[in-house]
Amino acid sequence: xxxxxVPRLPWFARVLVAFVRRELAAxxxxxxxxxxxxxxxxxxxxxxxxLSRFVGAAVNPHLALYRGNYLGFVVIGLxxxxxxxxxxxxxxxRIRMAQVMGTLEAExxxxxAPWMVLGAPPVYEFVVAAIRSAAYLLGAKLILGLDLSxxxxxxxxxxxxxxxAAFSGLGLLAAATTMxxxxxxxxxxxxxxxxxxxxxxxxxxxxxxxxxxxVGRLLPLTHALAVLRGALLVGAGPGDLRQxxxxxxxxxxxxxxxxxxxxxxxxxxxxxxxxLSHY
Amino acid sequence: xxxxEGLGKVFQSPAGLRDMLRGRLFGKPVTALADVSFxxxxxxxxxxxxxxxxxxxxxxRILGGLLLPSSGxxxxxxxxxxxxxxxxxRRVAFVVGDERSFHYRVTGRGNLHYFxxxxxxxxxxARRRAGELLExxxxxxxxxxxxxxxxxxxxxxxxxxxxxxxxxxxxxxDEPTLGLDPKGARDLRAFLREEIIRGAGRxxxxxxxxxxxxxxxxDRVLFLEAGRLHASTSPDRIEAELGL
Numbered sequence: 001x002x003x004x005x006v007p008r009l010p011w012f013a014r015v016l017v018a019f020v021r022r023e024l025a026a027x028x029x030x031x032x033x034x035x036x037x038x039x040x041x042x043x044x045x046x047x048x049x050x051l052s053r054f055v056g057a058a059v060n061p062h063l064a065l066y067r068g069n070y071l072g073f074v075v076i077g078l079x080x081x082x083x084x085x086x087x088x089x090x091x092x093x094r095i096r097m098a099q100v101m102g103t104l105e106a107e108x109x110x111x112x113a114p115w116m117v118l119g120a121p122p123v124y125e126f127v128v129a130a131i132r133s134a135a136y137l138l139g140a141k142l143i144l145g146l147d148l149s150x151x152x153x154x155x156x157x158x159x160x161x162x163x164x165a166a167f168s169g170l171g172l173l174a175a176a177t178t179m180x181x182x183x184x185x186x187x188x189x190x191x192x193x194x195x196x197x198x199x200x201x202x203x204x205x206x207x208x209x210x211x212x213x214x215v216g217r218l219l220p221l222t223h224a225l226a227v228l229r230g231a232l233l234v235g236a237g238p239g240d241l242r243q244x245x246x247x248x249x250x251x252x253x254x255x256x257x258x259x260x261x262x263x264x265x266x267x268x269x270x271x272x273x274x275x276l277s278h279y
Numbered sequence: 280x281x282x283x284e285g286l287g288k289v290f291q292s293p294a295g296l297r298d299m300l301r302g303r304l305f306g307k308p309v310t311a312l313a314d315v316s317f318x319x320x321x322x323x324x325x326x327x328x329x330x331x332x333x334x335x336x337x338x339x340r341i342l343g344g345l346l347l348p349s350s351g352x353x354x355x356x357x358x359x360x361x362x363x364x365x366x367x368x369r370r371v372a373f374v375v376g377d378e379r380s381f382h383y384r385v386t387g388r389g390n391l392h393y394f395x396x397x398x399x400x401x402x403x404x405a406r407r408r409a410g411e412l413l414e415x416x417x418x419x420x421x422x423x424x425x426x427x428x429x430x431x432x433x434x435x436x437x438x439x440x441x442x443x444x445x446x447x448x449x450x451x452x453d454e455p456t457l458g459l460d461p462k463g464a465r466d467l468r469a470f471l472r473e474e475i476i477r478g479a480g481r482x483x484x485x486x487x488x489x490x491x492x493x494x495x496x497x498d499r500v501l502f503l504e505a506g507r508l509h510a511s512t513s514p515d516r517i518e519a520e521l522g523l
Contacts, residue, residue, distance in 0.1 A: 011399045018396030018405075026384040102379030105345055109373045110397035111365040111445060117397065271347045271363070274290065274340065277380075 012116045019120035041136065048074050049144045062204045065234065069147055072233045075140050077201040079133045080163075080225045084195060085188075086129045087122070087167025092178040092185040094121040099182075105277040114267055122171060126164055137232075150235035158238045159227040162248040166220040169255025172263045179266035182275060195221040220255075223247040281319035281342065281449065281482060285351035288312040288337050288506075311337040312506045314351070319499075324476055324483045326493040326514070328523070329503035335486040338503065339451045342484065343373030356448045356482075369398075371449045374442035383427040387418055387437050390426055391444065398445045412440040415474070432463040439475065450476060450483040456492060468495045490523040 027034070052071035055063075066073050095118065098104035107117045140146035174187035195201070198208065198216035205213050205222065216222045223244040230236035230244070238245060270276045292306035312334045319325045327335045340346040342353055344360045344367055353360040356370035381390045388409055395405030413422045416436040421429065429437065435455060442450060455471060456464035472495070476483045485496055493500050494514045502510040502521055510520055517523045 014396045014399065014402065014405075017402070018393045022382060022385050022389060022393045025386070025389050026382060102375075103382065106375065106380040106394070106441070107397060109343060109345060109368060110394060111368045111399060112397040113365065268347075271345065274337070274346050276345055 011112065012119065015112060015116045016120045016123060020124055023124060042139075044078070045075065045136065045140055045144065048078075062206050065204070065206075066229060067147070067150070067233065069233055071140070071144060072146050072148070073204070073229060074202060075136070075146060076228050076232060077225055079136060080199075080221060080228055081192075081196065081201050083126075083129055083133070083163065084167050084170075084221050084224070085192065086125045087164070087171040088174045088188045088191055089171075089185055090125045091118060091122050091171045091175040092188060094118075095175050096178055096182075096185075099179075099275065099277065102277050108267075108276060118175070118263075122168060126168075130160070148232055151232045152235045152237055153231075155227070155231035155236060155238050155241055159224075159231060159241070159245060159248070162245060162252055163220075163224045163227070165252035165256060166224070166248050169252060169257075169259045170220065172259025173255065176259065176262040176266040179263075179270055179275070191219070195219050198222065200225055217247070220248065220251045223251070280321050280354075280357070281317075281325075281484065282354045283315055283317050283342070283351070284353070286312055286315040286338070286341065286348050286353055287350035288334070288341065288346070289349045310506050312341075312348070312503075315503070315506075315508045316351075317501055317508060317511060319482060319484065321482050322477075322480055323499065324472065324485065324497045325499045325501055326497035327484060327486045327501045327503060328488065328490070328493055328517070328521075329509075331488070333503040334506040335503055336453055337506075339373065339453050339484060339486050343371060343451045344368065345373060369445050370447055371451065372442035372445060372447035373451045373453070374438050374455065375453050381426045381434070381437065381441075384425060386423050386425055387429065387433075387440075388413060388422040390437065391440060394441050395444050400444070408444060409440075412443055413437075415443075416440045416470075431458045432460075432467065435459065435467065439471065443475065448481060450481055452483060452485045454486055454488070456487075456489070464489075464492070465495070468492060472496045490517055493517060493523075 048071060052074065055070045060068065060070075063070055063073065095104065098107065108114055110117070137146065137148065141148055170187070170191060174185050174191075177187050178185050198212060199205070199219050199221035200216070201221075205216055208216065226244040227241050227248065230241045288311045290309045290311055292309055294303055294306050298306050315334075315338065327338060329335050337346065341348050342355050342360055344363055347361050355367070358364060358367040358370065360367065382393070385393070391409035391412065392405055395409055400408060410422070413419050416439055418433060418436055418440065421433060426434070426437070435457075439455070452471070456467050459467060475481070485492070487493060494517070497514050500510075500512050500514050500517050501508060502512070502517075512520050
């Protein structure tokens with residue numbers, strides 16, 4: 001069968017499968033790094049347990065909305081941040097690495113459309129991040145006694161695609177910027193720092209002054225965390241979370257086309273200035 | 280067939296401190312190619328020669344659709360090289376001798392499987408084709424070794440195998456024997472010319488700095504100097520005409 005006859009989605013599925021196989025083959029050489037990463041996250045969760053005991057011991061009105069469950073609050077905050085990190089950083093990092101290594105030029109010289117070449121890594125990383133997050137939540141529940149008894153899983157099912165779409169849009173913007181400036185990801189640095197400060201990762205946004213809360217509402221992570229915590233800790237249904245879900249929908253609807261357009265421009269610039277293979 | 284008409288390429292160099300202080304966004308423009316025109320007939324093998332910085336790599340990258348020209352145009356296998364269509368990338372393969380273009384921790388076979396997927400080949404076809412090509416380029420026994428364990432010659436051969444995955448009409452080879460020992464280079468040239476290009480009726484452009492390579496592989500030599508086409512001659516005449 002010639003490539004010309006292959007519809008695009010099955011073609012992308014083949015690229016994705018080949019990409020995953022390649023990643024897994026390469027992963028064999030990074031076993032120690034994998035173990036260290038798991039250990040690192042385990043230690044982080046362990047330290048959160050003691051932090052939650054310390055914070056949870058006090059009567060804290062800011063945590064009342066979350067049934068005083070600081071452990072759940074902060075674990076979800078960190079997992080949401082990691083999800084954002086995957087979206088904002090992975091595509092940009094992969095492109096920069098592929099530019100530096102020289103693989104990008106060889107990949108875009110194939111008949112596959114650039115979106116197939118560059119779409120496989122984020123899809124793979126989001127799936128891995130989702131599996132990792134589920135494992136961490138399960139681990140936190142079994143080992144640390146994280147209370148997920150009120151979770152509303154249907155809200156989660158509605159929220160996750162919107163969160164992924166919003167973060168992917170940001171990722172396209174970040175990747176385009178990285179290609180254009182040929183430096184490490186400036187968008188990820190700015191968005192990452194602002195989100196950690198204003199989105200309520202470690203503390204509820206209610207502790208922020210009102211004007212800072214308003215600034216925080218301009219960040220997708222703020223709404224992603226509101227939805228994830230509402231669904232997992234409070235058991236809120238999609239109707240209760242509609243404001244944040246709508247905000248995520250707007251972010252996804254605005255960022256994805258803008259990011260895709262900017263990325264197409266960056267790719268064209270790379271073909272003009274010869275930076276597909278650049279180091 | 281390759282038709283090149285008035286091709287030019289000017290790169291904007293990054294602005295230095297002095298440029299920025301003068302309010303300029305870019306440094307002095309660098310002309311890599313200027314008004315280059317030629318035609319390569321179907322089945323012909325042309326060797327592009329010239330000193331370092333003459334514009335050889337820029338030319339083949341434009342012909343491979345990886346770089347957009349600043350002026351002029353190039354049609355390769357009947358399609359405008361700047362169009363960037365999938366059909367163009369199917370008909371034209373750019374074989375780069377750059378050993379950085381593979382994944383180091385993956386086997387030669389694994390690398391080819393990945394690129395076969397980018398060519399849209401179904402898994403079973405991809406496996407069969409990768410196996411055939413690895414045998415054909417003499418890497419059958421080393422197919423399941425990691426790329427990082429390959430010698431330079433093996434890496435070049437794997438790059439050629441990758442270029443053939445889509446069975447292209449036109450091959451663009453950028454210094455295919457770079458860094459190989461004399462015997463390895465001689466064998467690879469004969470293999471490329473007789474089996475990969477002539478044997479399959481392909482058209483090819485080979486970039487090289489080596490007059491011996493031009494004589495052994497090509498029907499015609501295009502000599503670039505400072506981005507301009509200085510001469511177009513027969514390989515037998517390069518010593519007389521170009522002093523090489």
